[in-house]
Amino acid sequence: GQSLEQPSEVTAVEGAIVQINCTYQTSGFYGLSWYQQHDGGAPTFLSYNALDGLEETGRFSSFLSRSDSYGYLLLQELQMKDSASYFCAVNRGSTLGRLYFGRGTQLTVWP
Amino acid sequence: EAQVTQNPRYLITVTGKKLTVTCSQNMNHEYMSWYRQDPGLGLRQIYYSMNVEVTDKGDVPEGYKVSRKEKRNFPLILESPSPNQTSLYFCASRTGGEYYGYTFGSGTRLTVV
Numbered sequence: 001g002q003s004l005e006q007p008s009e010v011t012a013v014e015g016a017i018v019q020i021n022c023t024y025q026t027s028g029f030y031g032l033s034w035y036q037q038h039d040g041g042a043p044t045f046l047s048y049n050a051l052d053g054l055e056e057t058g059r060f061s062s063f064l065s066r067s068d069s070y071g072y073l074l075l076q077e078l079q080m081k082d083s084a085s086y087f088c089a090v091n092r093g094s095t096l097g098r099l100y101f102g103r104g105t106q107l108t109v110w111p
Numbered sequence: 112e113a114q115v116t117q118n119p120r121y122l123i124t125v126t127g128k129k130l131t132v133t134c135s136q137n138m139n140h141e142y143m144s145w146y147r148q149d150p151g152l153g154l155r156q157i158y159y160s161m162n163v164e165v166t167d168k169g170d171v172p173e174g175y176k177v178s179r180k181e182k183r184n185f186p187l188i189l190e191s192p193s194p195n196q197t198s199l200y201f202c203a204s205r206t207g208g209e210y211y212g213y214t215f216g217s218g219t220r221l222t223v224v
Contacts, residue, residue, distance in 0.1 A: 033212055035212065035213075042201060042215035042217055043154065043201070043203075043213075043215050044215070045211070045212025045213060045214070048211075050209060050210075087153060087154065095159075096142060096205065096207060097142040097159040097161050097205070098156070098159060098167075098169070099144070099156060099159075100170065101146075101153045101155070101156075102153055103151065103153040104153050
């Protein structure tokens with residue numbers, strides 16, 4: 001089987017840095033993706049890691065360690081609009097269509 | 112505007128009455144997929160398609176059917192809906208490039224009574 005573990009909730013204040021961890025257990029691991037979803041909205045793609053290391057996209061960075069089956073999403077200079085749910089998702093197998101999501105982390109940013 | 116369009120946005124139906132949720136994308140994407148989202152369970156993949164006439168099961172395919180006769184369309188069919196299929200459904204599409212993610216539609220909230 002497969003499993004993805006991420007914290008259910010995280011809180012932080014504006015301007016702070018927060019890290020959302022994700023550990024996975026799956027066969028046929030291909031890469032780790034991150035998605036953001038605001039209440040009532042559609043998920044939006046944030047980042048993808050196929051190789052070990054850090055990928056940076058503006059205020060957001062994502063990290064992967066394949067040997068530890070672990071990744072994280074790092075959000076810097078937090079803003080109120082970053083309050084949302086964040087999902088890690090595993091690309092499995094050789095087909096990019098196959099995507100397995102974690103249960104999500106609810107991030108609340110306080111003023 | 113590049114987008115995934117799914118209809119309807121809201122649907123209330125009765126047990127056993129066949130229904131179809133439509134999905135269309137205008138980005139010429141190869142991959143399309145359906146997800147359902149339930150509180151506390153995240154997004155679970157129902158079916159996905161790698162191209163026209165090529166589909167495969169996701170994690171929760173029971174009770175659903177799909178077809179991909181044209182590249183832009185990927186309808187979700189519930190032949191005999193049951194109350195446990197009450198959920199928020201998302202259609203999504205993506206290109207074949209590895210470092211691109213899925214683009215999601217706005218969602219269809221389905222209630223089966």
